[in-house]
Amino acid sequence: MEYRTPKSILILLLCWALSAMMLRNGAFAAGSAGTSGADFLEIGVGSRPLGMGEAFTAATDDINSIYYNPAGLGTMRYPVLSIMHQELILDSRFENISAAFPIFYGFMGVSNSVFWVPPFDKIDIDGNKTGTVTFYNACFTLAYGQSLGFMEVGGSLKYIHQKIDTLTLHSAAVDFGMLKRLYMYSPFDAPIRNFVLGLSLQNIGTKAKDDELPRLMRMGVSYYPTRWLGINMDVMQYFIDSTDLYDFTYGFEESLRANVGMELNYF
Secondary structure, eight states: OOOOOHHHHHHHHHHHHHHHHHHHTTSSOOSOTTOOSOGGGGSOOOHHHHHTTTOOTTOOSOTTHHHHOGGGGGGOOSOEEEEEEEEOGGGOEEEEEEEEEEETTEEEEEEEEEEEEEEEEEEOTTSOEEEEEEEEEEEEEEEEEEEOSSOEEEEEEEEEEEEETTEEEEEEEEEEEEEEEEOOOOSSOOOSSOEEEEEEEEEEEOOBTTBOOOOEEEEEEEEEEETTEEEEEEEEEEOSSTTOOEEEEEEEEEEEEETTTEEEEEO
16 A cells, blocks of 8 residues: 655655755855854664664654654654653763653653752862852753654743752743654555655744854654564754754664564664
8 A cells, every 4th residue: 555645755855855955055154163161962762762773753653753843743653751860970960750741632741850069169269168059050941843744743832950069041942843754665564654754944043142053953764674674764964053964874674463462673
């Protein structure tokens, strides 16, 4: 069974091209080379995306679409709660709690991410302890995705709060995304819509004091030649500086399924 929708494919490809041209021409290219505010927004979220090299722009039916492409929320079928904890270098930690649930004609996602380190000593120029330093970064996200029948669209609002000692910063940003699900021939037992194109624009918003946010465009492809094997590939472009280069990422996903009411996945 095939789904042929050439007009919608052309629309999506046109959006890809216009987004790349608009950003490349400097509409979002600003700031100093190699710097951005709220760098913690670049930390990956979710065990499934991280296991696939974060090639997740065209992924479907997953709560982590809140972070990678909010349009993916429009493909979800059930409410989901996700909790994540990461131990990073120098005692730093990253926490995330996310929930997605049906509302109106789509799914709403709520997520809160915190990057922090335990309080540490504040030392003056003479080596004397003068107190403790508190450091943490947080991002609260409210996202929504919906299927329009011929494609999925979504967006999110972000409130970003950063604190180190006495310095506190506040920022706001938005994400936009779209997905197009199609059928591509496979000689195996493949899902009906086993080929997905995805596009998302991320962290388009205010500055973190004098620094631009890590603005990013993702373009992704996902292909399932069988029901248990998925191949994803993303093209990523940062727009902190107009000279930023493209970055290619790819990921592989495998899962083993048995019709006994249990799902076993490995990555």
